[in-house]
Amino acid sequence: MADPLSAAEFIAKLRAEGVKVVEVGNWRTHNRNSKGAWGPVHGVMIHHTVTSGTAATVKICRDGYAALPGPLCHGVIAKDGTVHLVGYGRANHAGLGDDDVLKAVINETALPADSEANTDGNARFYGFECENLGDGKDPWPEAQLLAVERVSAAICRHHKWSERSVIGHLEWQPGKVDPRGFTMASMRGRIATRLGIKPQPAPLPQPSKPVVDLSRLVAAAKSDPARSGTPVTYSGVKTVEVALVDAGLLAKAYSDGHFGRATVEAYAKWQRHLGYSGTAADGIPGKTSLVRLGAKYGFAVVA
Known part of the structure; x- marks a missing residue:
């Protein structure tokens, strides 16, 4: 459990980790805080956008659409590895997910199956949308994967979290498949290496509820x-x-x-x-x- 970074701290931590950042409009105050809590935060969530073209992707993630107003994340990770900051505070990215998954993230233990949608994730996670069609065929350039690794490590380093506080949308909300095209296990391995954490045996999976x-x-x-x-x-x-x-x-x-x-x-x-x-x-x-x-x-x- 932690208070969210301030917007100024957030961008400073990303830059200190080597992330190339672009500030989009009034991102520091663009949020959905009027609709609910932002914090305490417990982890980082990674998504894919099912879009192509950086400009169009950034626009929809900033503005959202009629049924789901923006921002739809805090940062958009483009294919060239640039992170476009589009909002800060509560963002419409995580939706309702599994309370048992949240407990595992907080305790940094093995993730159970996400079988319920009963907990507000928008209040609890930093969120990054990655420019990708999400069809399993659209490539993930190394520059983009490196940016995912760096933004996650920057936030975990500040909060003194391990790589186990970073999850994919597919591990949080039943029915979701993102990010598709790389595994979150492999990404957590990269984040652990960046954080200088000695690799540990994978925790035993916890029994899932009937x-x-x-x-x-x-x-x-x-x-x-x-x-x-x-x-x-x-x-x-x-x-x-x-x-x-x-x-x-x-x-x-x-x-x-x-x-x-x-x-x-x-x-x-x-x-x-x-x-x-x-x-x-x-x-x-x-x-x-x-x-x-x-x-x-x-x-x-x-x-």
Whole structure:
């Protein structure tokens, strides 16, 4: 956890690391701070733009567009390695990501799979967009990769972070693929070397949370009670039943993967525990109650 660098400190640190910098307009005060927090910061996030041409890329990253106003990052890293500073403060670059990933960045441990989008990354990360089509074919010149390495190292050096505080957008937000064309593991290796950090064995991956699909769970809750036997219509039912057992609401014998009447009654008890009543506590899972069950008993929810 750290307070963000001031704009003056930020540009000075980049230049001290050997970064070629271009200041674009009023970048020092161009931000989205009126929409939310900027800081404390925990890391650096790298993106690709899916654009070509430096001038056009810088313009869209500075201005944004109707659905997503700029700035869309703090700096645009062009193919020649020049870093164009387009904003400073809160920027629309990271969006919502996984809280478990943020914890790993803070602790500088192995990154878990990004299975949730529940945490505001715009407040917590410095962001750099790299000029690249993102198709896996557009080349990444060495000058550009060197600039990625240098800007990341400059920020990590100031905050006394290691290379593990640098992540890609694809490691933060489910469904994202950027940056595509090089691996973040290889980039973190370069950053560690620049920082003079002795290479360490890769940390053991942390077990990822099970993921429960709300729509499939609801379908099971509505159809399974009428079925005979214990058919497993959706594997996520078992995850929820284990949680209900742990909560003391369901007998272990009914933790069988069948969202039967006993499970409906147990889930209704959970809903009433949260303060719901009447038809809002009918034993059919809703998003809020399921997310709260998962947060307490160790599974993620997708809707």
